[in-house]
């Protein structure tokens with residue numbers, strides 16, 4: 001890339017099942033205030049020139065959901081663009097804003113309160129078309145269950161292995177101060193949790209979660225002024241798969257492989273198995289950890305089961321944050337992965353720090369069964 | 381049977397979208413609603429930097445980007461800034477019921493504010509010819525209040541010459 005763009009500050013709320021005492025605006029303000037304090041930036045000329053926000057109309061129960069937060073992100077008399085997809089897409093958009101020369105310093109801010117609707121499933125049901133797929137009861141959970149059936153059959157991943165994914169996620173989450181599900185569980189407890197949509201048990205799902213994340217992205221000149229620990233975005237890629245699940249190979253990673261290829265080509269990564277000091281995967285459901293590890297090229301295609309057995313997640317330092325399965329709201333899952341990568345590359349991850357971390361890959365997904373995939377390569 | 385008609389297909393798919401929601405109000409919006417409910421008070425918050433009101437109260441002054449930490453009780457009277465008479469019976473999305481038409485919607489500059497605290501609500505008035513910019517109105521609170529915008533029932537026109545109870549045909 002001719003120009004360079006860096007993430008100069010990151011703030012996350014603690015992720016919780018229901019933040020009763022704060023509305024979405026208060027939630028977002030907490031992290032916006034935090035990244036402004038970290039960088040000393042105000043809004044306007046010489047400061048934050050533009051904002052990219054991430055939110056969801058249906059969770060917020062209003063169309064054009066960003067209208068509710070413009071006051072908080074300096075968009076009053078200023079500029080703001082909303083991404084109605086996973087926040088990793090917001091990173092992509094904010095980075096493009098900087099790389100294009102449109103703005104030098106951009107605020108990226110996302111929020112979601114999954115606790116607002118009576119049911120998260122009612123919200124994701126609405127992501128399906130009203131004529132063919134809603135009448136048969138599809139929502140993101142059902143789509144993920146179909147994906148899990150297909151993937152587990154092809155890659156030889158067992159329910160017991162998925163239980164181990166959850167046990168490990170909780171162990172790392174306990175070392176992440178913003179993680180939601182930090183209580184230790186045993187394999188037996190996970191396997192005894194209720195079956196929700198075969199093969200997905202309750203503890204194979206990410207919990208209902210509320211939270212917000214903000215970042216400051218800046219061009220190279222400004223980044224060096226704002227922080228002594230800029231984290232460079234060196235690769236970005238995304239790809240959509242077909243809207244209709246029946247047209248996809250649910251066992252595979254069509255979109256993720258292409259998103260990763262694009263990001264790796266930009267970053268000059270040719271051997272992803274060994275290229276990264278850490279990887280953050282948006283494992284909304286337990287089976288997506290090995291599946292998306294395949295898609296990212298962390299292990300060969302079809303070898304997710306063996307990768308789990310041979311300690312791939314520990315060897316490649318995958319999801320030391322606890323992962324999305326420890327609790328991030330929909331649309332912030334990928335953004336939280338990028339946030340963790342930045343914290344690690346800044347050497348600020350405390351008890352879960354990867355020693356000498358130089359390069360990371362973070363992934364986010366939007367839509368049913370990972371329809372839209374976004375991959376971000378980050379380097380210190 | 382080979383002769384398929386050329387009549388256009390008009391199958392219509394009818395659907396209703398509904399997701400029950402609950403919204404935390406937080407300390408700022410929450411205080412505004414609590415004061416309405418418990419004390420029939422209209423509270424605006426105030427920016428410590430530029431001094432402008434925000435009504436409804438919001439966490440942050442949009443102009444100064446600082447927390448609007450001040451509070452001020454505003455009088456329940458003021459003058460109509462803008463209004464409209466609505467003749468279209470828009471259905472209430474929650475009940476499917478249509479409003480009675482015509483109805484009058486207005487923004488009111490409450491006394492002592494500098495155009496920075498418009499309170500908007502319905503105006504209860506029989507004679508539409510009486511509705512003009514600058515007409516003085518007062519807030520009528522609901523008898524039963526639950527911490528919502530409906531704790532204000534509507535505005536009514538202030539009739540300074542009238543004795544209590546006289547000439548207020550507008551009262552519902």
Ligand SMILES: [Zn+2]
Pocket residue numbers: 427428429430431432441442443444445
């Ligand atoms: Zn102000």
